[in-house]
Amino acid sequence: MTDTNFDTRASKFARNIYNSSKxxxxxxxxxxxxxxxxxxxxxxxxxxxDAGGGQGQVALQLAALGHPVTLCDLSSEMLELARDNAEAQGLTQRLTLVNAPIQSLSRHLAAPVPIILCHAVMEWLAQPRETLMELVGHLAPGGYLSLMFFNYRGMEMHNLVSGNFDNLGHAMVHGKKKVKLAPRHGFDNQQVIDWLERAGLEPVRQVGVRVIHDYLRDKSMQQSQYQRLLELELEYASKPVFRDLGRYTHLIMKRPG
Known part of the structure; x- marks a missing residue:
């Protein structure tokens, strides 16, 4: 099993994922x-x-705030889109593109980094825990990790409320995927926190991502009520119970120093 590369699917990913309400x-x-x-x-x-940052949506927003960003991704097509967007926004001087797997970052970084992002990457990796630990090794003392991953409990809840009762447990992880761009693997929130704490990091904040959107009974409201939905997503993201059932989990972790 190898890490998933989104070459040949970059445009479809942009259309169906990045440019959608979710x-x-x-x-x-x-x-x-x-x-x-x-x-x-x-x-x-x-x-x-930004490790595995794809087309650079977040990277470019941070570059626009004045931060120099190194954007690493396995997909050359994703990075081409990031380069095009950087040129259109006049941000090429603040963006360094690295077409390489996360596991080879030691060959591209001159020093530990104070801020590392890894968003929606773990669920596409062949060895997620090992790769995450390698990535944490590049975090400078006093540095912060921003980690977002597909939430196992969110996968369960989505299948339950959708009536997909035959797609739980072993079948949910090892069965045939129903949607090609949907990750197969999800991670238990506390397990990931435990991994990072054992690596010496301290939890700062945890929120759920899309704690309402994917569970709406009337899917048309994802568009017709988008602004109100976004307000509620931001309000409920950090609330206990809701945050644990988000389709994704976002963690901020700190390395003491």
């Missing part, structure tokens, strides 16, 4: 977490590594 909500929640709960700990212009 993609916009995911991005809005993550950017709120970064701008309100992570970046205030650093001076303007602190360097950032």
């Amino acid at each position: 993609g916009r909500i995911r991005e809005a929640v993550v950017m709120r977490e970064l701008t309100e709960h992570l970046l205030p700990h650093f001076p303007a212009g602190a360097p950032i590594l």
Whole structure:
């Protein structure tokens, strides 16, 4: 088993994920977490590594705030789109593109990094825990990790409320995927936190991402009530119970130092 490469699927991913209501909500929640709960700990212009950052939606927003960003991705097609968007926004001087797997980052980084992002990557990796530990090794003392991953409990809840009772447990992880762009694997929130704590990191904040959107009975409201839905997603993301059932989980972790 190898890491998933999104070459040949970059445009479809942009259309079906990034440009959809679910993609916009995911991005809005993550950017709120970064701008309100992570970046205030650093001076303007602190360097950032976006590991597996795809087309660079978040990377470019951070570059626009004055941060030099190294964007690493396995897919050359994703990075081409990131380059095009950087040129259109006049941000090429603040964006360094690295077409390589996360596991080879040691060959591309001159020093540990104060801020590392890894969003919606773990669920596509052949060895997620091992790769995450390698990535954490690049985090500087006093640095912060922003990690978002597909939530196992969110997978369960989605199948339960959808009536997919034959797609639970072993079948949910090992059965035939119903949607090609949907991740097969999800991770238990506390298990991931435990991994990171054993690696020496401390939890700062946890929120759920898309705690309402995917569970709406009337799917048309994802568009017709989008603005109100976004307000509620931001409000409920950090509330216990709701945050644990988000389709994704976002963690902010700190390395003491």
